[in-house]
Amino acid sequence: MFFRSNKFKRKNISHWFFTRKGGVSKGIYKSLNLGIGSKDNKANIIKNINIVKKKTNLKKIYTVKQIHSNKILELTKNYKNQRLSCADGIFTNKSDIGIGILTADCAPILFVDNNSEYICCIHSGWKGAYKNIIMKAVACYKRKNIAAINIIAVVGPCIGFNSYEVSKDFKRKIYSKFKNSRPCFKKKNKKIYFNLRKFIIQRLVDSGLKLENISHINKDTYMLKQFFFSFRLSTHKNELDYGRNLSIITKK
16 A cells, blocks of 8 residues: 655654555546546545545655646644645654655655654656756755755655656756766667656755665656556556645654
C-alpha cells in the first residue's frame, strides 16, 4: 500500500509514499485516489482520505492546491481546512500532523533536517524544478539557520527515464538554464528521453545537499500502472482524467 525509505529511520519521523492500492474508488480512479481536485466521486475520495488517516494514525493531513509553481507555504498553526491555498510545498515544525503532496508522474520530495526539527514536502515535475522549487525548499531551512548539508531528502516514485519522451525544444530549454543537465537526456531510436529523477537529484546537490543525504524510491509511475496513477499513461490511453497518489511526512 505504500513505500518507505531507510533515510528517514528516526524515532520521531514517519513517512509514506502511498500507492493506488487499498482504496474504494472505481474505474480509472481504482482504488486509493486521493486527488480531491479530480473528477472522481467525492464521497469515495473522502473515504480514501479516511483510510489513509487511519493507516497513518493522523487526524489531520494538510495538502495544497498544486499549480506547478515554486511557492512553499510555512504552516505555523493548525487550520480547520486541511486543503491549503495555491502552492506546491509545505514547510513546518508542527508535530502530530501530516503534510502531503499529490502526484501522478511528478516527483514528491520529502525533507527533514538532522535534528528532526522541520519537515517539508514539495511537488516537483520538470516545471517546479525548472522554477527552482528545490532551492526554495532549502531556503526555508536556511531561514531557520539550518544549513543545506544538514538536510536529508527522499525523492518519491515518479515517471522513469525510459517512459519520459520529450522534444528537442524541451531539451534546449532545460539545458540553456542548467548546463550540467546533459546526463539527464538520452537519445534512443531518434527519440529524446528525460531523466526527471536524476534532474531533481542534481538540483538537490546544486542547492547544497550532500549526495549521501539524498535517497530515492526507484519506481516508474508510468510503467507500474498497478501501483501508481500516471498522468502521461492516462493521456496516452485517452482517458478523461486520472487519480493522484499521496506522499506524507510527519513528526512527533
